[in-house]
Amino acid sequence: MKSYNIAVIGGDGTGPEVVREALKVLEAASKKFGIKLNLQNYDLGGERFLKTGEVLPDSMVQELRKFPAILLGAIGHPDVKPGVLEKGLLLRLRFELEQYINLRPVKLYDERFCPLKDKKAEDIDFVVVRENNEGLYTGAGGFVFKGTPNEIAVQESINTRRGVERCLRFAFEFTRKRNKEKKLTLCGKTNVLTFAFDLWERAFHEIGQKDFSDIKRDYAHVDATTMWMVKNPEWFDVVVTDNMFGDIITDLGAMVQGGMGIAAGGNINPQGTSMFEPIGGSAPKYTGQGVINPLAAICAGQMMLDFLGEQQAAAAIEAAVIKTVREKIKSLAAGKMGFNTSQVGDLVANAI
Numbered sequence: 001m002k003s004y005n006i007a008v009i010g011g012d013g014t015g016p017e018v019v020r021e022a023l024k025v026l027e028a029a030s031k032k033f034g035i036k037l038n039l040q041n042y043d044l045g046g047e048r049f050l051k052t053g054e055v056l057p058d059s060m061v062q063e064l065r066k067f068p069a070i071l072l073g074a075i076g077h078p079d080v081k082p083g084v085l086e087k088g089l090l091l092r093l094r095f096e097l098e099q100y101i102n103l104r105p106v107k108l109y110d111e112r113f114c115p116l117k118d119k120k121a122e123d124i125d126f127v128v129v130r131e132n133n134e135g136l137y138t139g140a141g142g143f144v145f146k147g148t149p150n151e152i153a154v155q156e157s158i159n160t161r162r163g164v165e166r167c168l169r170f171a172f173e174f175t176r177k178r179n180k181e182k183k184l185t186l187c188g189k190t191n192v193l194t195f196a197f198d199l200w201e202r203a204f205h206e207i208g209q210k211d212f213s214d215i216k217r218d219y220a221h222v223d224a225t226t227m228w229m230v231k232n233p234e235w236f237d238v239v240v241t242d243n244m245f246g247d248i249i250t251d252l253g254a255m256v257q258g259g260m261g262i263a264a265g266g267n268i269n270p271q272g273t274s275m276f277e278p279i280g281g282s283a284p285k286y287t288g289q290g291v292i293n294p295l296a297a298i299c300a301g302q303m304m305l306d307f308l309g310e311q312q313a314a315a316a317i318e319a320a321v322i323k324t325v326r327e328k329i330k331s332l333a334a335g336k337m338g339f340n341t342s343q344v345g346d347l348v349a350n351a352i
């Protein structure tokens with residue numbers, strides 16, 4: 001029997017509620033496919049910070065390195081100043097564990113849940129590969145003359161050849177493996193960000209020409225990308241982009257696939273510890289009510305199994321999610337599903 005050590009961080013708000021359902025579904029899939037998951041819980045998040053002043057102890061980062069995967073619920077607490085947990089916990093883990101890819105599939109499971117008119121499930125099925133360690137999110141920059149009328153705030157976008165290249169290579173490989181249209185779209189802003197996206201564009205074509213001549217290369221400015229995602233989402237197969245553009249377009253992606261209730265992502269270090277999470281936040285106003293949609297967390301669990309090499313078990317979870325979405329659920333929105341959080345977990349687990 002194959003066994004995997006998994007770190008579990010429920011985190012803030014509705015995080016623990018949705019992770020509970022993801023674990024329920026993972027348990028069902030594990031039983032069926034003869035897998036064993038050894039779970040270890042880590043108590044991190046806003047409550048811990050408010051009690052102890054600790055966001056993420058260094059020793060814990062070292063411990064987490066020993067796991068192939070982490071399942072994360074949500075980070076963000078209404079009583080903690082914005083930025084403290086996001087930067088100190090979520091971004092710190094992404095950076096220190098070198099999870100340099102943020103993989104975000106945008107897949108519509110049922111056209112009833114798409115806000116776009118006349119789009120069918122087969123029209124919305126693409127994957128965004130977001131660079132996850134660089135760009136505007138590294139925290140490089142600073143203030144000059146802070147608090148005076150002459151104040152200057154600089155936030156620098158960091159783009160290294162190494163960082164860009166490893167992201168592009170992952171995206172090309174992923175497009176090849178996905179084997180759908182074998183088309184990779186670089187989403188950038190070459191007409192204005194003439195340094196950063198010049199590097200991205202040069203590397204994109206160099207690498208593509210040399211090592212991935214079977215993959216079609218396409219380019220779209222980020223503003224045009226948001227337009228096409230609404231008007232012609234069927235044009236996309238795999239999209240690769242920098243950290244901030246990826247952050248923005250994947251929220252749009254989440255909406256066209258039916259909302260935050262279903263959108264999942266993986267922070268990937270192909271050689272180290274990866275971390276899987278629903279991409280919606282901690283939803284403080286729904287916390288503890290049993291109304292939040294756990295499907296995004298369940299899909300994060302599915303991505304985790306797929307990443308661990310358990311393709312069959314992952315496919316079974318996806319099929320069970322699709323069945324639940326198509327045949328049972330009234331809405332993907334919190335409180336409107338026609339079921340409570342735990343019942344949705346049961347529906348998926350039973351469908352496995």
Ligand code: IPM
Binds near residue numbers: 090
């Ligand atoms: C996301 C979130 C994070 C990000 C925040 C919470 C730091 O919006 O995962 O997309 O910007 O990456």
Ligand code: MN
Binds near residue numbers: 248
């Ligand atoms: Mn985001």
